[in-house]
Amino acid sequence: MSQIQSDPSTHNNLRPAFMTPQKLLPVEKCSLGCPILDCCMGGGIPCNSITEIVAESGSGKTQLCLQLSLRAQLPPFLGGLSASSLYLYTEFPFPTRRLHQLSSALQCQYPQIFVSNYDPCDSIFLQSVNTADQLLDIMPQVESFLENSKTRLPVRVIVIDSMAALFRAEFENTASDLIRRSSLFFKISGKLKEFAKRFNLVVLVTNQVMDVVDSGEGLNEVRIGNLSGMYSSGRRVCPALGLSWANCVNSRLFLSKDEYESGLVGGGESGFLSRETRRRLHVVFAPHLPDLSCEFVIRREGVVGVNR
Numbered sequence: 001m002s003q004i005q006s007d008p009s010t011h012n013n014l015r016p017a018f019m020t021p022q023k024l025l026p027v028e029k030c031s032l033g034c035p036i037l038d039c040c041m042g043g044g045i046p047c048n049s050i051t052e053i054v055a056e057s058g059s060g061k062t063q064l065c066l067q068l069s070l071r072a073q074l075p076p077f078l079g080g081l082s083a084s085s086l087y088l089y090t091e092f093p094f095p096t097r098r099l100h101q102l103s104s105a106l107q108c109q110y111p112q113i114f115v116s117n118y119d120p121c122d123s124i125f126l127q128s129v130n131t132a133d134q135l136l137d138i139m140p141q142v143e144s145f146l147e148n149s150k151t152r153l154p155v156r157v158i159v160i161d162s163m164a165a166l167f168r169a170e171f172e173n174t175a176s177d178l179i180r181r182s183s184l185f186f187k188i189s190g191k192l193k194e195f196a197k198r199f200n201l202v203v204l205v206t207n208q209v210m211d212v213v214d215s216g217e218g219l220n221e222v223r224i225g226n227l228s229g230m231y232s233s234g235r236r237v238c239p240a241l242g243l244s245w246a247n248c249v250n251s252r253l254f255l256s257k258d259e260y261e262s263g264l265v266g267g268g269e270s271g272f273l274s275r276e277t278r279r280r281l282h283v284v285f286a287p288h289l290p291d292l293s294c295e296f297v298i299r300r301e302g303v304v305g306v307n308r
């Protein structure tokens with residue numbers, strides 16, 4: 001058992017005796033390439049833990065995952081990890097065209113890094129996954145890939161897009177299925193955490209949302225994190241993978257989107273209202289982050305934060 005040495009005059013003496021200076025080193029982070037987004041996330045997506053992006057469909061989860069996988073290849077002085085990525089996708093087809101668009105934009109931004117015959121897409125290793133059991137079954141392969149792969153850059157990013165899709169159809173709402181589901185959550189996240197720690201990886205997973213239905217007795221669901229409620233497209237939502245899964249991730253980010261009437265296009269009686277989508281990234285919980293949020297837009301070149 002660890003002992004707390006209590007000397008009220010110094011905070012350093014309040015740490016457990018087993019803690020070594022190495023454990024206090026700052027956690028490496030992978031930048032998303034935008035100062036506003038990075039600032040909201042304390043410098044980027046952290047290594048050595050599992051980060052989850054939760055949002056409804058069309059919010060930008062996949063776009064952020066692709067962006068991170070590409071930018072991880074940049075050297076640390078440009079915010080990357082000099083690393084390649086393993087991208088496990090569960091929704092089909094894989095968005096190849098969008099990956100190429102983002103890759104071209106990155107090559108244009110850093111021609112000195114991506115010299116003419118080098119395609120950043122070659123450092124993203126794709127694997128399709130159809131079921132949660134299959135995801136667990138391929139963990140030994142993933143481990144040996146992390147250990148032994150002769151890739152140009154070491155693999156230091158694992159993306160699972162989307163974790164929720166693996167659990168959507170296969171499980172009923174029965175007690176036995178709920179137990180099997182939770183057991184898979186803990187086995188999968190246990191392996192991912194082990195890899196994240198051993199290989200100092202960024203692990204990024206996506207989760208969907210579902211609508212919160214008010215039973216008429218008020219909304220008394222368990223509240224996780226620092227959001228009093230999650231709203232997207234004017235609806236109250238909650239993460240599709242429930243409380244057991246929430247305990248499996250270290251950090252949770254929520255992307256919301258809402259449509260606004262942004263003005264009248266045309267004029268007079270023939271004018272019509274134009275609509276604009278406003279998107280926000282919120283930190284729901286993270287051991288290293290305060291309650292922050294920022295607005296963002298999705299462009300051909302990627303996701304970027306905006307100050308309004």
Ligand SMILES: Nc1ncnc2c1ncn2[C@@H]1O[C@H](COP(=O)(O)OP(=O)(O)OP(=O)(O)O)[C@@H](O)[C@H]1O
Pocket residue numbers: 055056057058059060061062063064091098101298299300301
């Ligand atoms: N090249 C682009 N330029 C502008 N916007 C884009 C571009 N590519 C995608 N988008 C926007 O991103 C949204 C889709 O984002 P994305 O697929 O990342 O969302 P998602 O949250 O992963 O959705 P799903 O859960 O359905 O996979 C689209 O609705 C579109 O508005």
